[in-house]
Amino acid sequence: METKTITQTTTKKQTITGSEAIIHCLLAEGVNLIYGYPGGAIMPMYDELYKFQDKLQHVLTRHEQGATHAAQGYARATGKVGVAVATSGPGATNLITGIADAQIDSTPMVCITGQVASHLLGSDAFQETDIIGISTPVTKWNYQVTKASEIPEVLAKAFYIARSGRPGPVLIDITKDAQFGELDYEYQPCTHIRSYTPTPEVQEEALDAAAVLINAAKKPMIVWGQGVILGEAEETFKTFVEKTGIPAAWTILGVSALETDHPLNVGMVGMHGNYAPNILTNECDLLIAIGMRFDDRVTGSLDTYATQAKVIHFEIDPAEVNKNVYADVAVLGDCKESLSKILSKVTPNAHTEWHQRFKDLYKIEYDKIIQHDLTPTKGGLTMGEVLDGINKETKGDAIIVSDVGQHQMIACRYAKFNTTKSNITSGGLGTMGFALPAAIGAKMGKPEREVVAIIGDGGYQMTIQELGTIFQSKVPVKIVVLNNEFLGMVRQWQQLFFDKRYASTEMINPDFVAIAKGYHIQAQKVTKREELAGAIKEMIACPDSYFLEVCVEKEDNVFPMIPSGASVSDIRLE
Amino acid sequence: MEKKTYTVSIYTENNIGLLNRISAIFQRRHINVESLSASESEIDDVFRWTLVVQVTEAQIKKIIGQIERQIEVIKAYYHTDEETIFTESALFKIKSDLLFEERQIQNIIKESHARIVTVNKQFFVLEKSGMRAEIELLHRELKPFGIMQFVRSGRIAVTKSEMPISQLLGSLTKEEEYAFS
Numbered sequence: 001m002e003t004k005t006i007t008q009t010t011t012k013k014q015t016i017t018g019s020e021a022i023i024h025c026l027l028a029e030g031v032n033l034i035y036g037y038p039g040g041a042i043m044p045m046y047d048e049l050y051k052f053q054d055k056l057q058h059v060l061t062r063h064e065q066g067a068t069h070a071a072q073g074y075a076r077a078t079g080k081v082g083v084a085v086a087t088s089g090p091g092a093t094n095l096i097t098g099i100a101d102a103q104i105d106s107t108p109m110v111c112i113t114g115q116v117a118s119h120l121l122g123s124d125a126f127q128e129t130d131i132i133g134i135s136t137p138v139t140k141w142n143y144q145v146t147k148a149s150e151i152p153e154v155l156a157k158a159f160y161i162a163r164s165g166r167p168g169p170v171l172i173d174i175t176k177d178a179q180f181g182e183l184d185y186e187y188q189p190c191t192h193i194r195s196y197t198p199t200p201e202v203q204e205e206a207l208d209a210a211a212v213l214i215n216a217a218k219k220p221m222i223v224w225g226q227g228v229i230l231g232e233a234e235e236t237f238k239t240f241v242e243k244t245g246i247p248a249a250w251t252i253l254g255v256s257a258l259e260t261d262h263p264l265n266v267g268m269v270g271m272h273g274n275y276a277p278n279i280l281t282n283e284c285d286l287l288i289a290i291g292m293r294f295d296d297r298v299t300g301s302l303d304t305y306a307t308q309a310k311v312i313h314f315e316i317d318p319a320e321v322n323k324n325v326y327a328d329v330a331v332l333g334d335c336k337e338s339l340s341k342i343l344s345k346v347t348p349n350a351h352t353e354w355h356q357r358f359k360d361l362y363k364i365e366y367d368k369i370i371q372h373d374l375t376p377t378k379g380g381l382t383m384g385e386v387l388d389g390i391n392k393e394t395k396g397d398a399i400i401v402s403d404v405g406q407h408q409m410i411a412c413r414y415a416k417f418n419t420t421k422s423n424i425t426s427g428g429l430g431t432m433g434f435a436l437p438a439a440i441g442a443k444m445g446k447p448e449r450e451v452v453a454i455i456g457d458g459g460y461q462m463t464i465q466e467l468g469t470i471f472q473s474k475v476p477v478k479i480v481v482l483n484n485e486f487l488g489m490v491r492q493w494q495q496l497f498f499d500k501r502y503a504s505t506e507m508i509n510p511d512f513v514a515i516a517k518g519y520h521i522q523a524q525k526v527t528k529r530e531e532l533a534g535a536i537k538e539m540i541a542c543p544d545s546y547f548l549e550v551c552v553e554k555e556d557n558v559f560p561m562i563p564s565g566a567s568v569s570d571i572r573l574e
Numbered sequence: 575m576e577k578k579t580y581t582v583s584i585y586t587e588n589n590i591g592l593l594n595r596i597s598a599i600f601q602r603r604h605i606n607v608e609s610l611s612a613s614e615s616e617i618d619d620v621f622r623w624t625l626v627v628q629v630t631e632a633q634i635k636k637i638i639g640q641i642e643r644q645i646e647v648i649k650a651y652y653h654t655d656e657e658t659i660f661t662e663s664a665l666f667k668i669k670s671d672l673l674f675e676e677r678q679i680q681n682i683i684k685e686s687h688a689r690i691v692t693v694n695k696q697f698f699v700l701e702k703s704g705m706r707a708e709i710e711l712l713h714r715e716l717k718p719f720g721i722m723q724f725v726r727s728g729r730i731a732v733t734k735s736e737m738p739i740s741q742l743l744g745s746l747t748k749e750e751e752y753a754f755s
Contacts, residue, residue, distance in 0.1 A: 141645045319640050
């Protein structure tokens with residue numbers, strides 16, 4: 001196999017084709033693993049992938065959507081940019097769900113699509129689609145390359161934009177003639193774009209103002225989000241929390257930045273979050289938001305959200321400040337920098353009485369909900385006890401990848417995390433079908449870690465074809481389907497708000513074990529409580545991929561719950 | 575909060591597709607862009623977009639944030655009518671006969687300070703720049719005589735106060751940017 005070895009970040013000029021240049025650019029950006037699906041307009045690039053397969057691994061997914069979610073899972077588990085490749089037309093449009101997901105969840109991803117030859121653009125050629133137009137609202141940046149000579153500069157910009165500041169997806173569409181064309185190849189990483197300020201400077205005055213509020217607060221509360229993880233600020237954040245002694249709650253994308261068992265970790269906010277942090281959001285005198293964006297699933301009704309409290313917002317994206325919740329003090333910038341700079345300005349505190357309020361409310365939630373969820377003694381299996389069983393086997397060291405729905409809320413509520421970048425789920429977009437391919441990316445990015453996908457019977461069937469990828473590429477992920485034979489979250493809403501009119505939420509499911517076995521994946525089905533612990537043990541002990549179906553109670557609901565449009569303090573326990 | 579007319583000025587790199595990105599921000603929020611114009615700006619290689627929208631101040635602040643988030647947008651500003659000097663331009667195409675047969679038309683043209691761009695045997699073209707109300711008045715006055723074609727441009731505006739953009743760009747020179755020969 002003949003390959004040219006140009007893998008350094010800066011190289012001497014030499015004449016190569018556009019498609020070969022794409023490979024060199026990817027290697028120069030440190031990419032060694034990409035996900036994709038070939039097709040007509042991207043064939044020149046695939047031809048080069050064939051030649052470079054010893055340096056750049058391409059994983060063939062079974063659908064382009066799977067490629068994007070796998071790239072997302074990889075990015076979320078590693079912090080690096082995930083890469084997905086597809087052909088023009090339907091290949092490109094199939095990427096859109098994953099791109100939209102990455103956009104709303106700030107996931108660094110570069111998508112490369114093939115495009116018809118430039119002389120055919122606009123002529124409705126075979127498999128031509130205006131993917132630039134289609135992807136514009138859901139990408140951080142996109143660009144159509146029509147000349148081979150543009151490739152190094154454009155790809156350098158793509159990676160820089162995807163990973164810098166608030167990360168996001170970038171789509172680069174490359175016409176077939178640009179892939180075939182020749183260029184004098186030379187690569188330089190991009191470090192600056194004049195119209196783009198990825199990370200605003202941290203202002204000393206903002207830090208001072210924030211410190212004054214923090215030091216004066218009697219009942220302060222922290223709500224942190226994924227920004228802490230994206231900014232790799234976990235250690236600084238922990239020091240800040242420990243020094244100030246402030247109770248810290250998390251959004252579902254923020255969890256795992258601080259270990260679950262940390263004494264200052266008071267749980268999850270939002271619609272199905274914990275009782276205490278939701279209730280006390282409307283009692284605290286200072287709300288410190290760090291790297292989160294006040295999503296409506298977090299805030300409930302904005303009219304009644306923390307109106308009694310002063311708000312400090314640590315945020316990298318100026319467009320998020322005052323978007324949903326007014327910030328009395330906005331600390332713009334990278335939270336790793338701002339948190340480390342504010343450390344010397346804040347005074348140590350314990351807030352003992354205030355913490356007791358959280359403990360008292362937790363006790364109520366534990367007695368009413370958690371106890372039954374985790375250790376039920378009668379009735380069908382609960383999703384919570386499956387999570388509890390997984391916690392016992394993995395000791396909180398696994399990466400948990402969840403899909404969307406009831407099982408996702410249960411996974412986020414009950415999964416134990418000891419290390420960061422361990423909770424991978426579709427937060428903002430709520431993309432059913434996310435988990436199975438995302439788990440593939442997470443496992444390939446972090447092969448040394450246990451990766452457990454928790455999926456509902458509905459979402460599982462949206463990307464079930466990726467079992468083929470798991471089989472072919474030998475990805476040892478553990479797949480747990482919590483089967484309640486319903487689209488459970490929608491059914492729960494139908495029960496609570498639509499007088500139990502279960503419109504199109506009941507699922508008649510196939511034999512999931514037989515399907516997994518058809519892909520040569522070990523599989524087991526559990527229907528009884530006494531079988532559960534053993535099955536989980538066997539799954540975790542298995543060195544290969546493993547499928548476990550757990551038949552859970554059909555009509556269980558997830559509580560606590562803030563009804564849509566209600567106030568966080570109106571959270572219901574039943 | 576009360577809706578007001580805001581003139582949005584956006585300084586950008588010239589880039590295909592940027593119009594799409596900017597208009598998508600308004601479209602998502604169901605905001606009608608009442609007028610739009612694009613041109614070069616006072617700074618070399620920097621383009622300037624001028625949009626007019628009717629929104630609340632709270633809305634426009636959020637929109638400006640989302641516009642500035644776009645990679646190729648250098649800076650965006652919003653201003654009220656009181657803070658800007660603005661104008662629109664309109665063209666009227668009218669039958670030439672009327673110019674001689676209808677004495678009233680000559681008076682209208684004179685009083686409106688409109689300019690005759692061209693005259694030939696068939697038609698003449700009248701150009702009027704100014705405030706929307708002045709153009710609308712002229713349109714109303716000419717309409718009874720028959721207008722063959724009418725077109726009005728988007729608003730263009732400069733601000734009464736200084737735009738901090740030039741200073742900003744001074745610190746962000748293009749030379750620093752990734753240069754690929």
